[in-house]
Each structure stands twice: as structure tokens, then as C-alpha cells.
Amino acid sequence: MPVFPTQGWFDAFVEEINTSQEYRLAAADWEGDIAFLVEAEPDKNVPADVWGHLDLWHGACRGGGVVAPEDGARAAYVIAAPYTRWKDVLHGDLDPVKGMMQGKLKVSGDLPTIIRYVRAANELVRLTGEVDTTFPDEV
Amino acid sequence: MRAVVFDGPGRVRVDDVPAPVVSDPGDAIVRVTRSAICGSDLHLVHARAPIDAGEVLGHEAVGVVDAVGPTVRRFGPGDRVVVSFDIACGSCWFCLRGETSLCEDFMNLGAGAFGGGLPGAQAERVRIPMADVNLLAVPEDVDDERALFVGDVLTTGLYAAHLAPIEPGTSVAVLGVGPVGYFAIQAARARGATVFGLDREPTRLALAQAAGAEAIDVTARHAQMALAERTGDRGPDVVIEAVGAPDAFSTAVGAVRRGGTVVIVGMYAGESVEIQLGVYWARALTLRFAGICPVHAWWQRAMQEVRAGRIDPLPLISHRLPLAQAPRGYELFDRREATKVVLQP
Numbered sequence: 483m484p485v486f487p488t489q490g491w492f493d494a495f496v497e498e499i500n501t502s503q504e505y506r507l508a509a510a511d512w513e514g515d516i517a518f519l520v521e522a523e524p525d526k527n528v529p530a531d532v533w534g535h536l537d538l539w540h541g542a543c544r545g546g547g548v549v550a551p552e553d554g555a556r557a558a559y560v561i562a563a564p565y566t567r568w569k570d571v572l573h574g575d576l577d578p579v580k581g582m583m584q585g586k587l588k589v590s591g592d593l594p595t596i597i598r599y600v601r602a603a604n605e606l607v608r609l610t611g612e613v614d615t616t617f618p619d620e621v
Numbered sequence: 622m623r624a625v626v627f628d629g630p631g632r633v634r635v636d637d638v639p640a641p642v643v644s645d646p647g648d649a650i651v652r653v654t655r656s657a658i659c660g661s662d663l664h665l666v667h668a669r670a671p672i673d674a675g676e677v678l679g680h681e682a683v684g685v686v687d688a689v690g691p692t693v694r695r696f697g698p699g700d701r702v703v704v705s706f707d708i709a710c711g712s713c714w715f716c717l718r719g720e721t722s723l724c725e726d727f728m729n730l731g732a733g734a735f736g737g738g739l740p741g742a743q744a745e746r747v748r749i750p751m752a753d754v755n756l757l758a759v760p761e762d763v764d765d766e767r768a769l770f771v772g773d774v775l776t777t778g779l780y781a782a783h784l785a786p787i788e789p790g791t792s793v794a795v796l797g798v799g800p801v802g803y804f805a806i807q808a809a810r811a812r813g814a815t816v817f818g819l820d821r822e823p824t825r826l827a828l829a830q831a832a833g834a835e836a837i838d839v840t841a842r843h844a845q846m847a848l849a850e851r852t853g854d855r856g857p858d859v860v861i862e863a864v865g866a867p868d869a870f871s872t873a874v875g876a877v878r879r880g881g882t883v884v885i886v887g888m889y890a891g892e893s894v895e896i897q898l899g900v901y902w903a904r905a906l907t908l909r910f911a912g913i914c915p916v917h918a919w920w921q922r923a924m925q926e927v928r929a930g931r932i933d934p935l936p937l938i939s940h941r942l943p944l945a946q947a948p949r950g951y952e953l954f955d956r957r958e959a960t961k962v963v964l965q966p
Contacts (some may be wrong), residue, residue: 522843523843523846524842525841525842564843564846565843583899584904585900588897593897593900594899
């Protein structure tokens with residue numbers, strides 16, 4: 483099982499996205515890449531920040547994976563949160579849109595645009611649950 | 622007389638300078654018995670604010686009045702006093718409201734052009750304009766080192782803790798346990814708050830504990846998550862940002878609970894950050910920029926807290942050096958090997 487957040491995990495996630503009919507419809511006119519900053523929590527076995535990136539285009543994911551911080555920071559949208567918050571999202575315990583409005587997930591980029599695509603966002607989150615995931619603090 | 626002067630970017634030296642004299646009717650000349658090195662002195666030494674070589678540094682001092690001008694009513698030779706780091710006129714619209722740091726004629730001791738060119742207090746003597754406004758009598762039962770910080774960092778910490786709605790049971794996180802953070806912790810504790818002190822330096826974490834806070838090492842814990850875990854996943858009611866860096870501001874805003882208050886007492890100049898207005902609005906945040914502390918409005922209360930033992934300045938002092946060793950004191954403070962350096966003329 484891939485460990486979150488590693489390249490192997492993103493490979494599996496991209497595969498899930500590209501097999502989802504629901505995501506294809508919900509994000510049919512979405513244009514823009516998204517970076518995910520998983521902030522370090524040394525006590526949770528995440529010793530350094532990890533930047534993930536998804537190239538999302540018209541309902542498909544053209545590629546994704548772990549990237550260098552400077553590449554991640556160039557994305558049209560950046561969503562940042564401590565590792566534990568991402569884990570909550572992956573477990574379905576934290577609604578991502580609510581998390582953004584509550585400041586638990588920090589968004590750089592046009593927040594109203596992301597929120598308009600709530601169905602797509604929710605489907606992306608649901609798909610993370612389809613990835614068999616190992617969490618570093620549970621290893 | 623001997624004084625600590627700016628000697629070009631990154632350097633200070635101890636030199637002979639002309640002794641101050643009463644030059645305005647409201648002046649007092651104070652013989653300095655203790656002065657201290659402050660974080661804002663480092664801003665000047667590193668040329669982040671304009672100052673000329675040879676200008677006398679320093680703005681935290683306690684001493685004895687040597688001479689006064691003819692219009693000084695409240696003080697006379699022999700009086701023990703602490704000086705205010707911000708020098709206010711005491712009579713403008715802002716001063717009359719107690720907002721003395723917004724004074725129309727605001728000046729700062731030893732702060733170069735931005736401070737009005739007043740010579741500083743890291744010297745054997747210092748001239749204090751409008752002495753009736755800018756000096757506070759030191760009670761007999763308060764020694765010099767306990768009184769020293771009432772003119773600046775101690776009162777600034779107290780002020781920061783009073784800018785937020787703190788009552789018994791309020792959870793307060795103090796980001797940055799430097800001198801201001803240290804005193805903010807004690808002031809918040811004195812109001813009954815549960816306080817968390819966050820820093821990365823072991824000496825400062827020890828200070829947080831000494832002040833009665835739970836110390837959180839941000840090199841080992843994610844600040845926001847550590848605070849969430851201790852506050853029912855909400856975040857603290859109040860965050861006092863005592864660092865003065867965009868990262869610390871982001872941490873403060875990210876960590877505070879919805880409906881909470883962030884007090885920004887750390888010093889800012891040209892920095893900028895992106896703000897999600899909708900998120901701030903939806904979270905109903907209160908941001909309170911402290912600005913420079915209006916010491917005059919708060920220092921009597923601060924002195925009372927010291928007398929009562931609710932605020933103890935002494936654990937903050939890591940080094941006591943003769944004035945002649947001020948350059949070493951600056952080096953230690955700049956390298957964060959000293960929490961507070963006191964100079965003895």
C-alpha cells in the first residue's frame with residue numbers, strides 16, 4: 483500500500499481520478515493545476531513539508547506527483563494544511579470546502595472558483611478514499 | 622561620558638560623547654544605573670532603519686535624576702526613575718486619550734532619524750524631554766532591575782495581553798517567547814488564562830515554562846495542530862503574535878479559533894501577506910494590531926504588577942555586563958545566546 487504523501491500514492495490517486503465518471507462530469511470545464519502542501523509534523527513521522535501536484539484539465543488528470551516546493555508554489559491553486567488535517571480529509575472526517583472556509587485548509591488562488599466546483603472537490607476527496615493508503619504515523 | 626554608539630552596519634562601540642545638558646525647560650538629565658539591549662536596537666544596528674555612525678543607542682533605562690529644567694514639577698534631583706522608551710508630548714489629542722505612541726510629536730530614545738534624533742540611554746547619562754510625562758517614579762521597594770523593563774518590554778507585554786478579551790479560563794497562545802512574549806505570558810496568566818508559549822529556542826521555551834505557560838517546541842510540533850489538540854480541535858481563543866514575521870502572522874491566524882482574537886505585537890515594517898478576506902470574514906476573526914506600546918497609559922499598572930510579584934522580570938535577564946562590554950552583549954543578543962542583556966555604566 484502506498485504511503486501518503488509519496489509519489490506512489492499520487493500515482494494511485496491519479497489512476498483513480500481518471501477512472502471516475504463522476505469527476506469527469508463535475509470538472510468538465512475545470513482548467514487549472516492544484517498543488518497540495520502537506521505541512522510537516524515531525525511527531526507524526528512527517529519530518530518535512532511535502533508538495534504534491536495535480537495537472538487537472540477538463541475532467542481528467544494529465545499527471546501528478548510529488549514536486550519541488552518552487553514548482554508547487556507556481557500552481558494556479560495551492561491548498562496547504564498540516565499533515566493531520568489532510569489525513570482527516572482522506573478519512574472523510576473533514577469536508578474540504580468547510581475546511582477551507584474554517585481556515586483548516588489554507589487556499590491560495592481564487593477561493594470562490596474552487597468552491598464553485600464543490601462537486602468536483604468532493605469527488606476528488608472521495609477518490610482519495612479509494613486509494614489503499616498507509617499513513618506514516620501508523621507505520 | 623561613555624556611551625554605546627552605532628559604528629556602522631552590524632557594529633557598535635563604546636565611545637566618549639558629550640554629556641547631555643538641560644536644553645529645554647521640561648528636560649531632566651538622568652544618571653543611568655541600568656540600561657538594556659532591546660530587539661529594536663538590533664534593527665538599527667543592522668541598518669534596517671536610518672541611523673548615523675556615532676549616534677548613542679538604547680531606550681531602556683532606569684536611574685537617578687541628576688538635574689531638571691525649570692518647568693519640571695514632578696521630579697527633582699535624587700529621584701529614582703524609569704524612562705519611557707517612547708517620548709511623548711503629553712498634551713496633544715492622542716496623548717490626552719492615552720494613545721501616547723500616536724503622539725503628534727512622537728520621539729524615541731536612541732532610534733536615529735525615525736526616533737527624532739534623540740540620543741539613547743545606553744550611556745552614563747541621558748536627557749529626557751518632557752520629563753514630567755516621560756519618567757515614572759520607581760517605588761522604594763522595587764529595585765533597579767525589576768523596574769528597568771517597565772519603560773518598554775514589560776509594559777508592552779502587559780499591553781498586548783490587555784488588547785484581547787482575556788478572562789479566567791481563556792486559552793491564549795503566545796507565539797515567540799522573547800522579552801515581550803515572556804511578559805505577555807505572565808500578564809495573561811495574571812488574568813487567569815491558560816497559556817501556551819511557542820518558540821524554537823530551548824532557552825525561550827524554558828522562559829515560557831518559568832512564566833507559567835505550557836511550552837511548545839515548534840521544531841518538534843506543528844504549531845496549529847499542537848494548539849488544536851489542546852483546545853478541543855478549535856484553536857486558542859487568543860493568539861498573541863510576538864515575533865513580527867509573516868510566517869508567524871500566518872501561524873497566528875491559522876491557529877486561532879473561529880471568532881477568536883489575534884493580537885499582533887511583533888514589529889512590522891515593509892512586509893506584506895496575502896489575506897483571504899472571505900475566510901477571515903467567515904471565521905469572524907478579530908485582528909488587533911498593537912503598534913508601538915503607549916507605555917505611559919500602562920506603566921503604572923505594570924509597576925503595580927511587578928510590586929505585587931505577578932510579573933517577575935528577573936528570569937529574563939541572562940547577562941549583566943559593564944557598559945564597556947556592550948559590543949559583546951550585542952553579539953550575544955544578536956546570536957540569540959542571550960535572552961536579555963543588562964548594562965551597568
